[in-house]
Structures are given as structure tokens and as C-alpha cells.
Amino acid sequence: MKMTKTLALIPVLAALAAPLGMAHAAGTAEAPTITITAAQTDAARRVCRDTLGLAPANVDYAACVESLKTQATAARQPQPEARACAEMGHTPGGTDHHQCVAHLAAAVGHAQTPLN
Incomplete structure (x- = not known):
């Protein structure tokens, strides 16, 4: 079960790795200048x-x-994690948004940590 949750994060982690100014494949607008x-x-x-x-x-x-x-x-x-959470429907500034950002940041940090 834990592995399934980890695998489910792969698309989110890939989106977070994209440059901030890039338009998303879903057709959303670029980040404001x-x-x-x-x-x-x-x-x-x-x-x-x-x-x-x-x-x-x-x-x-x-x-x-x-x-x-x-x-x-x-x-x-804006942090990529904050943008991702907002795109998932969490209202920026809200408790659920802050928790989402913290969880995504931890997941990204964990994914970037070498296995050695």
C-alpha cells in the first residue's frame, strides 16, 4: 500500500521538477512575469x-x-509546491494548502535523497 502511494506521487513530483515559467501540458497559463x-x-x-x-x-x-x-x-x-496545491483545489493561505505544501515539499525532498 505504501509503495502504491509513493508511485502515485511520481506525476506530481515530475510536475514540480518543471521550470516555473513553463506552461503545463494541461494548457494552463504560464506563471506571471x-x-x-x-x-x-x-x-x-x-x-x-x-x-x-x-x-x-x-x-x-x-x-x-x-x-x-x-x-x-x-x-x-511562487513555490512549485504551492502552485501544485493550488491547482489541486487547495485555497492558498488556508490550513489545507499549507499542509499540502508541506507534504509535497517533504515528498520532493525524500525523492531527491539518494538511496545510499
């Missing part, structure tokens, strides 16, 4: 310039700013 505001870009520039000491004319400065903007965008994307 998240934009970085001017204030966030300025904050990234200040970190690269003031904290890391990079000069704006330096190539490393531009790479630093782009990296921080990319990380900010990634941090604001």
Missing part, C-alpha cells in the same frame, strides 16, 4: 557599489546588479 521596480534596482546598485565596493564602470558591477535583480525575481516566484 514579475518585474523589478526602480527602487529595487537602485537598492541592488547601492549594495554592489557601497557594500561590495564595485565601481559602476566595472563589468563586475553590472554583473552584480543583474545577479541581485535575478535573485529578487526568483525569491518572489
Whole structure:
């Protein structure tokens, strides 16, 4: 019985492994594009310039700013587990949604753990 439940999770785990921006085979829309505001870009520039000491004319400065903007965008994307639970009908923010997310995250972690 336990093996059957584990095997039933394979399609869910495969869906979670897909990139966030990819459209699902079922035809659902892609994840919304998240934009970085001017204030966030300025904050990234200040970190690269003031904290890391990079000069704006330096190539490393531009790479630093782009990296921080990319990380900010990634941090604001919904977790794949949260999206999967919402697609299964759980209302985001509800107790059942939180439990679903926790169970899927644990299942993904378990599936990614080597058997050795």
C-alpha cells in the first residue's frame, strides 16, 4: 500500500521538477512575469557599489546588479509546491494548502535523497 502511494506521487513530483515559467501540458497559463521596480534596482546598485565596493564602470558591477535583480525575481516566484496545491483545489493561505505544501515539499525532498 505504501509503495502504491509513493508511485502515485511520481506525476506530481515530475510536475514540480518543471521550470516555473513553463506552461503545463494541461494548457494552463504560464506563471506571471514579475518585474523589478526602480527602487529595487537602485537598492541592488547601492549594495554592489557601497557594500561590495564595485565601481559602476566595472563589468563586475553590472554583473552584480543583474545577479541581485535575478535573485529578487526568483525569491518572489511562487513555490512549485504551492502552485501544485493550488491547482489541486487547495485555497492558498488556508490550513489545507499549507499542509499540502508541506507534504509535497517533504515528498520532493525524500525523492531527491539518494538511496545510499
